Amino acid sequence: MAFNTTNPLIQVEDDRTGLSVETLKRALADNLFYLQGKFPGIATKHDCYMALAYTIRDRLLQRWLNTSQTYLNCDNRVVVYLSAEYLLGPHLGNNLINLGLWEPVKQAVEESGLNLEELINIEEEPGLGNGGLGRLAACFMDSLATLEIPAIGYGIRYEFGIFDQEIEDGWQVEITDKWLQLGNPWEIARPEAAVLVKLGGHTESYTDEKGDYRVRWIPNNLVKGIPYDTPILGYKVSTANNLRLWKSEAAESFDFQRFNMGDYYGAVQNKVTSENLTKVLYPNDEQLQGKELRLAQQYFFVSCSLQDMIRIHLADNPSLENFHEHFAVQLNDTHPSIGVAELMRLLVDEHHYEWGKAWNITQATFSFTNHTLLPEALEKWSLPLFSQMLPRHLEIIYEINQRFLDQVRIKYPNDGDRLAQLSIIDEAGEKWVRMAYLATVGSHAINGVAALHSQLIKETILKDFYELWPEKFSNKTNGVTPRRWLVLSNPRLSNLISSRIGEGWIKNLDELKQLEPFADLAGFRQDWRQVKREVKQDLAHYIKAQSDLVVNPDSLFDVQVKRIHEYKRQHLNILHVIHLYLQIKNNPNLEISPRTFIYGGKAAPGYFIAKLIIKLINSVAEVVNNDPAIGDRLKVVFLSNYNVKFGQKVYPAADLSEQISTAGKEASGTGNMKFSMNGALTIGTLDGANIEIREEVGAENFFLFGLTTPEVEKTLAAGYQPWEYYNNYPDLKAVVDLINSGFFSHGDTELFRPLMDSLFGHDPYLVFADFQAYVDCQHQVGEAYKDQENWSRMAILNVARMGKFSSDRTIREYAEDIWAIKPVVIELEDLCPDGQ
Ligand code: GLS
Structure with a gap:
């Protein structure tokens, strides 16, 4: 059926607007020939992507023009x-979802001898x-x-x-x-x-x-x-x-x-x-x-x-x-x-x-x-x-x-x-x-x-x-759009949700509430875990392809992806990894929930300390991943070039979302919402929107640690003394001493000195002050993960209670107020x- 039923000139289905599989196939071949100037035999994958993108753009042009025309006239x-x-x-996948054309286009693309996901992935x-x-x-x-x-x-x-x-x-x-x-x-x-x-x-x-x-x-x-x-x-x-x-x-x-x-x-x-x-x-x-x-x-x-x-x-x-x-x-x-x-x-x-x-x-x-x-x-x-x-x-x-x-x-x-x-x-x-x-x-x-x-x-x-x-x-x-961050990036979970409560939640995220009773159903929890396992497997393949590291999809995926900044405290996270490493080294039979620590994020090119934090993460990864005494219990990976595309792969696969900024510094955060919406549990401080996420999902479904904003201010006003924490907390001392000994830098005791100097000298982000609380809270996380039934329950409740964090709600508030x-x-x- 053509969009345009009123235009008498269009008698048969129009190649630029028609929605049947046959028409879509014809349009694809036509665009490849006339716009890219290629035959199928010599076309690159990128040519095919372009032909498909034009095919989809044709199908939204009427909407686009009508929209501006309507605004002009009213x-x-x-x-x-x-x-x-x-x-x-990238636009292609998102436009297919929003147009409701995923299925016919997938079929048309396949019948043309191509693969839809591959084409979607090509988009820069x-x-x-x-x-x-x-x-x-x-x-x-x-x-x-x-x-x-x-x-x-x-x-x-x-x-x-x-x-x-x-x-x-x-x-x-x-x-x-x-x-x-x-x-x-x-x-x-x-x-x-x-x-x-x-x-x-x-x-x-x-x-x-x-x-x-x-x-x-x-x-x-x-x-x-x-x-x-x-x-x-x-x-x-x-x-x-x-x-x-x-x-x-x-x-x-x-x-x-x-x-x-x-x-x-x-x-x-x-x-x-x-x-x-x-x-x-x-x-x-x-x-x-x-x-x-x-x-x-x-x-x-x-x-x-x-x-x-x-x-x-x-x-x-x-x-x-x-x-x-x-x-x-x-x-x-x-x-x-x-x-x-x-x-x-x-x-x-x-x-x-x-x-x-x-x-x-x-x-x-x-x-x-x-x-x-x-x-x-x-x-x-x-x-x-x-x-x-x-x-x-x-x-x-x-x-x-x-x-x-x-x-x-x-x-x-x-x-x-x-x-x-x-x-x-x-x-x-x-x-x-x-x-x-x-x-x-x-x-x-x-x-x-x-x-x-x-x-x-x-x-x-x-x-x-x-x-x-x-x-x-x-x-x-703030809020985030559930179309890109759930429907497009996590089709498995979206389908599971829709199979139980219908599709209304995609436009009205509050409807996710209807999932709550399912948290108590063992069968549903089983399906939930199955989805998570498959999505983690996908990410594991991606990690293998990018960094040649094999990670275990049954380990706890502990993820921090965001810009690298001292206030976001990726260094606090890596200190915890070193702490776990030391624990295993000191107690080789230690039973812990196996973890894969995943990092991603860019540092501003002129921000030396942020770049040094990336270097430290990679240096720790090199040691930990290659230590036979550690085996499968810990893996550390820094994935390069974190961007929207990569975000779409990583949020769905996370078990634990790291939202560990110094209280009062992260205005809101939005990654925190994407993780929860995909069923990750949060370990976080009382900062930005973490506070509201915790309020919504329930304190019992959130791992809270760290100084509050007034405590941060008080600590700084009183003249923060990092040395005192170092001297009083043996776990912290052991971690810091190991870095300073050159253990992660092939004996070079100078490499990480600027970072250490800032942590000891002038650290408005209070990394040492929050270290012990963080480690203790992470211990609770590890213990909680051992009880998979309860973990799934908490994850389902996180998703069910995410209605507030749709950007639709935010925009409605702006529109009204x-x-x-x-x-x-x-x-x-x-x-x-x-x-x-
Ligand atoms: C930021 C804040 O740092 C984030 O906390 C916030 O979520 C985001 C959107 O409001 O804005 N401010 C900024 O300069 N960059 C950000 O990401």
Whole structure:
């Protein structure tokens, strides 16, 4: 049956829209020939992947076009998500699930002599983000579409996304990501919608024809932004929202004046500089890098997006007065916060709105999510750098600041300290623009990403703002999409769940609750374990292929995958491994639950201690895995290049999820949710969303250890003494001494010294302080694993109680509390028959 039943031109099933196996096969062969220019006999697997991807894209185009057409024609509000990062993961598998086409496509692919899973695996993932923050944006896009909420995602089309990680001699090596090398079938360039962005130069004041004082910005550089659009499909709905990513190009390919004067290289220079803007993603998660190019990237994509929104708005509205009624713009962290000044510039300088009116529109448009409390991640830009690149924005920020501080003066007269604390410009010493403050002042709503984190925002980094405007602050606990993180990544478990409670949970995750009674059924627990065993077997094959290590699928898979950072404490985890190793060495007959420790994650290229932690893990792995006295009881593996694809393999296979950050440091975490949703039990601190996960699944189904946030603060305030822990805890001392002796470094006693120096010297993450509690808790884990029946019971209850952690719930909360937005149902009928 064709999608289009109203179009009289389509008499038979259309090759681009038909859904029968026969049509899909024909479309596949057709695309291989006409788009890839290959016969089946000479086509590579990648050619076949491309042909299949185009076949699927054809089948979602009608949804995509109808969606934007519907949004244009109705005057519903549209959510705009502004994010410098989207960590999307591969599209093909996800689109098949959301279109409900998995089975016919699988059959068509097989009958064409190909293998669907193999083709899905070929897709290069768009790694346009660093970690949790970028992945959250991707989950949100999925949920927005699934909930049929009108939305546009705007971001940057980095030519090189997050680097590929290889491990050489135990060290991380970064390899350039080349996701676009063989083409990207999911995007469509829209050069006709290009916009121009100014940079640098100076400002001038003038009086306009009405006699009004105005400012104009004379830039010294102009860059063109070309939009590339990707459809983001909802699950089994007709909504396909648009993700619009900007690529920078030179406004003119050649500077002709220079060229004519014979300065060929000078003329090309401008082209090169302009294209550099969107070349590469900065590979730092939670780390400030005051690099000029980064500010230029941020401004570039924000300016492109706001200009695009204004164009869309003015196509249907006489003025910008109701701009905020049309768009609700969410700032994903401070990265797009220059948008506050840019919208003011566009309204005041280019559309000649009076300041007060422009400010009301701006504040009503923006809302701001903070994603971290780490001081090194709070963006600020040095004033000279800022004024050089964005001279007009600096003037606007000064004006915003002055008017804001005038308000503060009224509320708190004669309180100079408070003014200095609240000022958007930090003037103590070197001058800085504080981006979180700009975002806070320019937004009508501010939120954190888990209950604890939202509370800490109010008590720490934005305390003075909270006192001013308590009503602006709220919490929106993160969530993840069950489509990618359960249906797509764990089909075995999904099928088992659906076989008992139906498929309603995929769109309404609270329905997983119906699984609870099954936890008491021995037969179901048996099936559950069977699924887990098979999934672990798959991961074991992957480990064998990647690292040539044989691991036992019956061992406890103890997994920590996430960016490598001291606050996430991968080093605490490896200290525990060494402790177990020592225990076995000292007591060769020790009976413990056999464990496979699995690590994955990238370190920022300039973050030496994080890289040294990777080296330590690999060094311990080398010793432990090759010690015959250990046998099968312990295996340690660091899997390279952790990314979305690999995440899809590892979450389903985990028994134990390591969420062991220092309390108060992990804003939320989202990996913690993916693990639990796939039936892993958590060992964790009272940090981020761990707290809420524990509340939901029940304290008895969660392994809790470690200092609480107030205890962390107290310990640090009292002058933390790592030596005392070292001297008082013999297990800790033995582990540390073994590292220091050069045992894991072929006798080199210097290799890990910088790490040890930081643990003993200055460790705000309190690794030694939590060591003993962690080891004790891990002991309980090992004991609990011996009782497989009870372990399965706990795992089932974890899954059954995960309803809260669907990103659908999160998005519903944003939609109701912050965006005031309603769903719009998209019809599938051809809105534009006969090409009219
Ligand atoms: C992060 C936080 O570190 C995570 O805890 C959080 O889950 C994520 C999404 O809200 O945002 N902040 C950040 O800069 N990178 C992150 O992953």
